[in-house]
Amino acid sequence: MEILNLERELSGNEYPGRGIIAGKSEDGKYAVAAYWIMGRSENSRNRVFVEDGDGIRTQAFDPSKLTDPSLIIYAPVRVLKNDTIVTNGDQTDTIYEGMSKGLTFEQSLRSRRAEPDAPNYTPRISSLLHVENGSFDISMSILKSDNGDDSSANRYTFTYENPKAGFGRYIHTYMQNGNPLPSFEGEPALVELTGNIDQLTDKIWKNLNEANKVSLFVRFIDLATGKVESCILNKNK
Numbered sequence: 001m002e003i004l005n006l007e008r009e010l011s012g013n014e015y016p017g018r019g020i021i022a023g024k025s026e027d028g029k030y031a032v033a034a035y036w037i038m039g040r041s042e043n044s045r046n047r048v049f050v051e052d053g054d055g056i057r058t059q060a061f062d063p064s065k066l067t068d069p070s071l072i073i074y075a076p077v078r079v080l081k082n083d084t085i086v087t088n089g090d091q092t093d094t095i096y097e098g099m100s101k102g103l104t105f106e107q108s109l110r111s112r113r114a115e116p117d118a119p120n121y122t123p124r125i126s127s128l129l130h131v132e133n134g135s136f137d138i139s140m141s142i143l144k145s146d147n148g149d150d151s152s153a154n155r156y157t158f159t160y161e162n163p164k165a166g167f168g169r170y171i172h173t174y175m176q177n178g179n180p181l182p183s184f185e186g187e188p189a190l191v192e193l194t195g196n197i198d199q200l201t202d203k204i205w206k207n208l209n210e211a212n213k214v215s216l217f218v219r220f221i222d223l224a225t226g227k228v229e230s231c232i233l234n235k236n237k
Helices: 006-011 091-100 105-111 197-207
Strands: 019-024 030-038 047-052 055-060 077-080 083-087 124-132 135-146 149-161 167-172 189-192 213-222 228-234
Touching: 006 167, 006 189, 006 197, 019 083, 019 124, 019 135, 030 083, 030 124, 030 197, 047 213, 047 228, 077 091, 083 091, 091 105, 091 124, 105 124, 105 135, 105 149, 124 167, 135 167, 197 213, 197 228
Parallel strands: none
Antiparallel strands: 019 030, 019 167, 030 213, 047 055, 055 077, 077 083, 083 124, 124 135, 135 149, 167 189, 213 228
16 A cells, blocks of 8 residues: 655645544554544534543534534544544444443444435544553544445445554545535555654644644554543634
8 A cells, every 4th residue: 555645645635524543653652543623614613622531522612603513513532441432423422332332343333324414424434542551453434325325324444453653544534625525435545654742733733724624633642551642733712
């Protein structure tokens, strides 16, 4: 698989929508997760990330301007023991609750499908970072309509055992801007991950489209100790 330059991938796409990167730091010491949201409408842009326990949630920046909380207010990141769940919707809770009852990541998502936002039918993208006793594995999922037909559901799960240092897997909701928005296609892209948490956060934020970016979350999880370090950037301040 071709190794893609992260800066070029981000800067070259006006509207990848919501995106997830999961991988291992360049020095091999950390599991890395990144998640961002973008928006074209006032309602979508009127958001910030805020801390919520071990994870984060979205929140209206100006509650008086919030017109429809469905699909935009949710917890993108939750932690269940050794598992960090990162998704682009309320399926975070579906995964958390399913795995709490003994289901797998993939089984938990069987009850969900693409978002009901016709004609886009935005894919649900999800990831799971499992860190335990120094080992690290990644699972990623995309739930899509069948080429815009929501009567059919396409489900894809990807698993990466002991990912290589300095690389991440990148999945996003849309291939590019458009009306309707074209859904992501293919396997999560392989991208280079370089630098520490501050450098990676800065790199992602600077290369997301200035007009459309809304919020960014990046987390480094120490593989030896399980300790976490996180960064949140919000365009609305």
